[in-house]
Amino acid sequence: MSENKLKLVYLTPALYMAGGVERVLTLKANYFAEHYDYDITIILTEGKDKPFFYPLSPKIKVINLDINFEELWGYSFIKKIFVYLKKQRLYKKMVAAELMRLHPDITISLLRREINFLTDIKDESKKIGELHVNRANYRNFESGDSNFFKNLFAKFWMRSLVFKLKKLDEFVVLTNEDRQSWPELSNISVIPDPLSFVPACVSNLTEKRVIAVGRYVYQKGFDLLLQAWSKIEKQYPDWQLVIYGDGNRTPYEMLVRQLGIDDSRCHLKGPTTNIQQEYANSSLFVFSSRFEGFGMVLVEAMACGLPVVSFACPCGPKDIISDGEDGLLVEKGHVDAMADGLSRMMSDEQLRISMSQAARRNVKRFSIEQIAECWKMMFETKGSNS
Incomplete structure (x- = not known):
């Protein structure tokens, strides 16, 4: 652990959308920075010039690598594969360079494209993954459009994912129910999402x-x-x-x-x-x-x-x-x-x-106070070993 304050790096695609993952990450990072005085950097790949949807504490640093995986959406299948592989190589190189430069105690992946290479980067930080969907719907191959090859790919993809997850220092899921669906893993914890507000008003139950x-x-x-x-x-x-x-x-x-x-x-x-x-x-x-x-x-x-x-x-x-x-x-x-x-x-x-x-x-x-304490215990246990 660093001599002074714990240094965290989060990896996530973007912060410009009004999504649940973006809201929860912002809420937690703000709390850690303001209440625990953690040194936090968030590394993004998308939305270079777009404003963040949820306000971020001025204490948090943001690095946008501007990889722009989103441009793949408009490409044909074949072009998509070539451009994706090129962008993925660039992403790995840039993340590795940033982690070597920043020397974080802990790197947290929100389990997007970086899970494919994160544990291979030897920057000495502890690697944590946090998953915001359940296992069955992580890669939601719609049952309506699945076929033999898609099913085969889904099986291969999941086996490869489990192999990568085993190499993490900790894998965090949101529910005890989902924890049961990862029997292959022993490095698994449950920390739910925090409530995003303290209610300003409560129902008096009179409206039908x-x-x-x-x-x-x-x-x-x-x-x-x-x-x-x-x-x-x-x-x-x-x-x-x-x-x-x-x-x-x-x-x-x-x-x-x-x-x-x-x-x-x-x-x-x-x-x-x-x-x-x-x-x-x-x-x-x-x-x-x-x-x-x-x-x-x-x-x-x-x-x-x-x-x-x-x-x-x-x-x-x-x-x-x-x-x-x-x-x-x-x-x-x-x-x-x-x-x-x-x-x-x-x-x-x-x-x-x-x-x-x-x-x-x-x-x-x-409450954010209780959920933040769960993360703090994990971070400080892992960080003290780094």
Whole structure:
């Protein structure tokens, strides 16, 4: 470990997007720099002249290598391979040069392209990888477009990845559930993502409104949610469902019409700039994902005092929700089970009140202070051996 303060280097593609990984990295790095006085550098490959989406502490240094892997998106398959290999060689050379120059105690990869070479760089820093999705969906080869060669490639790719992960000093996943899916690894720890805010407002549970939050994509299961809602909405004419998120709403609007849902009480909205206020204006949160890496919106909603009904999908809900105490876990992908869970919550005010109190209490374990302490223990143990 350095004589004075611990020196960390993070490797991640970009900070200009409004993504979950970018938000969590910024939150943690800011906390480490401001509260622990760690010397932190973040190395990027994309978005050279784009502003960071989330504010970064002035104490943190950022190096943009300007590799621009993003330009591959527009290339043909063959050209993509040649340009990728060239860029990857350049990336390895530049990362190695920066690590030799910076001499960090610890280098943290967010498990993108650098995992292919990071443990080969002999700069004496400890190497940590942190994964923000679950194993099954790390490289999400959509089942609809898979074929024999893709399956073969996926198997080869995963075997190669596991070999690289074994060489890390520590591999960090978000949930105990996902930890079980890496039986080959002994160098594995669980540290969840931290809650990104301390709630400024909490629901008083008076609005008869169910809220869901997420992108309008297959993963988030809003099609299943709408099917469940269509089964119970007529029993609860004073309740409404509101969904907030980015993406193409058109297929979901069509589904609302096909299912005969009352669209005056079912609102498909775009993203909101004040999600805390929307949680506070609701009395129940519903989580319909088919799979997750963690499910930060669950933690956010619970911190704002919302009881939840969630599919017990991999991975996240089972680590976050205590079934029957602060929310209901229902069989993953099962529309009738989701409808029953919603109905049970909507019809029982006392249940909502008791679960709301438990939710606020139970998610305190995801505060940035508690999560940062977990990282601090790991960093200082590893760093003292470097």
